[in-house]
Amino acid sequence: MDKDWKKITEKLPVEPRGDLVNDVLSDIYDNGDALGTPMLLFHREPVTLAEPLKEIMCPEDWERRRQTAKHRWGARCTCTNCGEDFTAGYSDGGIVLETGPDDETCAGYAEPGPVTNVYLEGETVLCPKCWTAVEVTRRADLRRGRTCQVLQAEVVSVDAYTAVMYWLVSRHFDDAGGDHVMFLPHAALLIDGDGRLRRFRPKRTGYDVRDVVWMPCGCTRDPMQMPYYSWEAANHRKIGGWTLAHVPDLDRHTGEKTALKEYIAAGGCWPGAYLHVWERHPQVENLMRQGFAEAVVSTIDDTLDLANNVHDLCDTPPIPWVDWREVKPHRMLHMSKPAFREISKKHWRAEDAECWDRYRRQIPGADAMDFEYCRKRVGSKAVGQLLEIVAAGWEDLLPLPVVRYLEKRGSVKDGVQMLIDYRKMLRDAQMAETEETLWPRDLLAAHERITKFWANHFRASYQMGFTSTFIRFRALEWTDGELCIVLPRVEEDLVAEGKVLRHCVGTYGSAHCSGKPVFFVRHRRRPERSYYTLQINMNGTIPKEIQLHGYGNERHGDHKQYTHKIPRKVREFCDRWEREVLTPWFAAQRAWADRPAKKKQKAGRIA
Template structure:
């Protein structure tokens, strides 16, 4: 095992491949190949130096046109600073800021006028790109990519990230391309684990800070995930612990699918050396998809920012043959890999479909009807039931409902204590929608019944706060239904305060003593702290487009009630039912 100092010395000597830019430009996920054609006005004397590439067609002032694809510059007509009356008769008037050029198109034998930002074909190489003025090019046009390049260091695999930049900068009369490659991070994948070093760190605002040297960092999971990877001429792994890992074969099968996660695969191979058997058997693409679905941790932008350590617990890792590892026969595995269907259908077939007697065609049809997650959950739930999965599928298709709807019904019945296996009509009701609604209503009734009991107990404890004074009276709310009615009459949100009332932030009704049944004002009080939280009337006093004041008589009544009743009152102990109290005592014991 190499020491940190030895690894850092080796990292200082490592160089990027000579063809890094060319290789990344050829790859599907490499440089965007955005061609820029830059232009600016020049003098007649400067134009004479570009006489061999002259595409002018009028006597208008000259401008230089430079193409980033062929990196050649030529002369065209400048049309950006002429007054309207001085323009040629065939050119339309445009404001000064709308800079234009005119050039002769040799392919069409015509005159073309192009405005800044338009698409244009290079008159010398034919590459198509965007027309940009020199003001746009002042800060340079940069394209950046962070590819990962593999190396072999001793008996370990070294993965180095490079910051590759291609920048277009001014160069005398025209422009030029500058390419820079700087090291960023390095992962040393050893048999015992992974070590990380950093040479450049990312700061706020997507800026990079160059460190003085390679600094070791703590390995906090696979943040390499699925990188841009230098796939040409990967190093030979002979003599390393990865000699038989089939890593590069797996890379060729998964890179175009964007599921090539080298550190995640190495973590799996480190724990299960027979992972390479799946790659050799032709399951590499499937394995990449399984690792991504299980391990990818998405960030705010829904991209895989890092990977967890893969487990794939459903794979039988103690087996040696690939078919046995996946719970299939050899013939079933051959049929699965040769089937003309997507990887989702193959995954469903491997994980549960084959064991429950489904064919590949049936699994593919099911994947069009239901997503993979729900389908696998349904297979697991229905596996032990009479009729199995086939009965569940036929039932849901007849009812025209999804698996999640049926699972929700089963879950509610379990919460109600119903034994679904006691009667097939309970497990598979004739009308699933009606049965689902009945179960939901029963569950809501049970929850409300428990809440109503707690509400009533709290109200009984608040009886000592009832009071009447100067024609105004106050009392606690009697039930949740009474809260809802109060909210409907006064047009405010007290109807949803049932839980708050039970928790000690209690609701009181302020009424006229002569009409105690008529809603007037609603008071909320924290009875533990003896503090008024809020007091509101009709529409929270917002009537006719402005906020009304609470009558002084009501405010005086609340102040007197706090002073004479609330301050002298003590909240009684909660008298819970005996069964509930015994159950809690037994649980605590």
């Protein structure tokens, strides 16, 4: 490293810029759950109920008031958001608040009844003082306080050097209702004059936050990938953080040729990981500046965002669809110059680039423009499904001929999955495979005919598999209050779903029992009525959605000539279920499967 590193460290900032602080504080207090949830602290205390005082009180009035007074247990509450104290009723494990005519909560002692609600510990209630959603929390649980933390990354210029500063934003709640936010220096990644990364750590020299001296570290690990404490995180250990979108001008600085500004502008949240990729492969700058920034960002960020544990993290996440032996962008992606020039305007993401890499490897002499033609019409996901089918021996289902066939038949929307299902059912029914049956003139009608034929004559019994599948995945049944996720119990449930919604899910019994389960999306109040059908692939390293369809695969009319869209609330509900229920459950199952056998046996005996 440069010999004058001590002079450089003296110029590294020890506190964040004012606009960063203001932005973070705004996020925390305007979005109540950005870093810890505001709480309504309560503890039990005696409350005396007596007649109201009059303007003039005689001794008899005072005596009568004293004799009729009632002593009850109430709750003393403090809102951490507004700092206000008030009294509420007390219920074992929670508080009692009166509800006004507009469903607003009112402060004051109350008892359980028709105009009051009981809020138990852990539930959310609107504070009657500031109308903020707060979590009901017993004050005794905060005797030692509660601290939520997150790393905030910021790109700064120090003389001619570029550095990424990491501030530990610490939000501390105490049992008195205090809510304190501090910004502590955590780490710094600096690009030196030789284009190498250098990492520094803060050393405290006093009690003030600014009493810090930056010291060099022996390694350059990404600070965001090193676990740090936060109360709300699993096992109180968190990785990742926030990245400030504003990046200063890096011209004539050591970060000029890193394309770090383009990475953050494309939504990148792991600047340290990107700089490690750049340090190993400097030519990544060419892709970032030539239209593939979104693909690089989504590859790096998805790899780290979807990591199930610390062992899945990597300072230099791999980008497998790039040939790092090349320097020129079109050669790095194995495209011709004209094709690269055209495709660079399309803003590919990681799944598109990965699918192209598989396409060119699997199809000799593949043309990138042919792939783009297919991707634009059916999407990378559908092209990937066709490549899987081709690899399985269905050599006539190459993406380009299939897409052209679907365009001629007017069945591009969801046509790939429909054709694949049709071909599988045709094969399983052992029907004659002629040119007319393999490539029907009316794919929708042919698909419906074979679906009915299969459902009526060739349904096998999968009850044993259905029972085991239900036991395995029943923890994934869930509701948000309006919609719900339901698992089929028997094969007849799938068949009935397919008949009502007029699609081929009735033939999915084998897939359902072999790691690609089908889930029913229903209205919570009428869970017996078919609504939408969701299928998930559980056989990979992460769960992936295969398809989500409703009536007629979103087609209706006498000849299914009309199309309609999946309702937004259904799509958002499924996304929320996959994010909040499916992914954590899958990660927990995988972590359990990875544990040594002896530990599993011991845990089983304890349970």
